[in-house]
Amino acid sequence: MKIFRFALIAIAMLTTSVGIAQNNRGNATVVAQNYDISDNLDLQAVASIFGESRDLEDFERRINDPSAQISNLDLNNDNYVDYLRVVEVGESDVRVIVIQAVLGQDQFQDVATIEMERQRNKTVHVQVVGNSYIYGPNYIYEPFYHTTPMFFDMFWLTTYRPYYSPWYWGYYPTYYSYWRPMPVFRYHSHIYSHINHRNRYSYTDNRRLVRADRMYSNVRGNSLERQNPNRSFASRNENVSNRRALETTRDNSRSRNNITEGNSRGVNRSENVSRVQNADSRTISSGRATTVNSGRQRVSSEEFSRNRSSNATLRSDRATIQNNNSRIRSGNSTISREAAPASSRIERSSRISSQPNRSFSQPSSSSSSSRSSAPSMSRSSSPSMSRSSAPSMSRSSGTSGGSSRSSSGGGMTRGGR
Structure with missing residues (x-):
């Protein structure tokens, strides 16, 4: 942008110098020299x-x-x-x-x-x-x-x-x-x-x-x-007496011409300076305007590009956040899914491990207690545990029943053999 501004100033100065030269040509005073013998x-x-x-x-x-x-x-x-x-x-x-x-x-x-x-x-x-x-x-x-x-x-x-x-x-x-x-x-x-x-x-x-x-x-x-x-x-030379008077007249006319030329040159210089200043001010103002406009255009384009990049970044961030949220949700669901059976299994195993100890703590109880314990075990425990415990308990109860039966009369015959 500075190069463009300098180019405008150089063009303005060249134009004003050409105008000054033309003005000086137009205002040049030609003093006729009437030379004498x-x-x-x-x-x-x-x-x-x-x-x-x-x-x-x-x-x-x-x-x-x-x-x-x-x-x-x-x-x-x-x-x-x-x-x-x-x-x-x-x-x-x-x-x-x-x-x-x-x-x-x-x-x-x-x-x-x-x-x-x-x-x-x-x-x-x-x-x-x-x-x-x-x-x-x-x-x-x-x-x-x-x-x-x-x-x-x-x-x-x-x-x-x-x-x-x-x-x-x-x-x-x-x-x-x-x-x-x-x-x-x-x-x-x-x-x-x-x-x-x-x-x-x-x-x-x-x-x-x-x-x-x-x-x-x-x-x-x-x-x-x-x-x-x-x-x-x-x-x-009608108006002068001799050459001395002619020289004096010429000197006076030259001094007047010099004064007139100096005044005209001063006026021309002031006009030219004002023209140059006006041209420079116009050039500088145009340069400033172009600079401001270009700056504004640059700022707007930069802001637009920044906004676009920020919007794209925000969109990508939002997509990333959404992806992360979805991933987190899916992870939480998998974690909850994976964590729930383990906890339930652990609870069930702890219950199961605790309850058989309680059931096997009274082996010498009566048939009424074994009958009451057998149904309770079957209700609280799983089918595998009821299957494993029922035959044992039946066997134990059978032996006990056999003993009762033998005591009632059947056992005496076997023992008699």
Whole structure:
């Protein structure tokens, strides 16, 4: 019975789990991810790699390394990641490093700028500014490096010459090879490992170098902006100002979705738990009912079998008792039959043995006494005894009579002879 109960519980749990899975499928919330162009190049990763580079040439090699895949930009939609070239512009204590995507023959699009300014105390402030067409206006990160990069000092040497990338469309360095862009969510998880988290990256919307746009206007690349003016960040995202606001909105929507999903999951879990509990209670009650019914059936069958066996036993006992009683009765009758003649015989023999002694105790009595004793003996004794006693007594009486007769006269004649 326990196996049957466990089987019912297992079937109920399996049914509830299938119902839970179907319910979760039916209540699954799909959050649409409207990815933006700005999702394909993380400026914190750019600032981190800039601080680890030996010079700007090494910096360009690092951001285009196919094994690292720092960039995921495909602005010309040719299903290949665009090559990013580096162009530097300098003026007194200010350096502006422009990062441009190579889109075609003599077609470039500015992606971001690294703006450096040396103070009087020879400290250098660095800001990584996203292009307003891609990231929106005033999307800026200030990196604070835990160790000052070694190549910062060479920017202000008298012999220093600004770096200008020699690579263009169809002519790339030997280390470079094309690769296809990865999904944005995978890129976010991938790029996280390429950020040096010992540094600090502070977001700000205050741009230090107001003249930076004027400084690199001669090398500005805006081919994509001119070809697609309606694809600017403001056109793509009407309700947010820049990428920072977009990230905040996404975080809020994710938190709301998580709360909603958590509440729905809690409701679903409570409903599922109540369903499971109801199913378990139903299963247990059915199991108990079946157990009770089967127990009752068992008890009734056992009682019936016991009653039958007890009735059969009683019947057999009654038959045995009756047989024993009949046997006892027959035994008593045989005993009474066998005991009665013996007792009567014993009584008769005792009477007979006692009475002849009495009769033979008076042999010298007269004829009157012998006559009186002879009839008494014949009456009390059996015929055998009367037969045996009568001749003896007659003989004795005859002798006595003969003597009387002789005395009367006959005996005298015999004696005379």
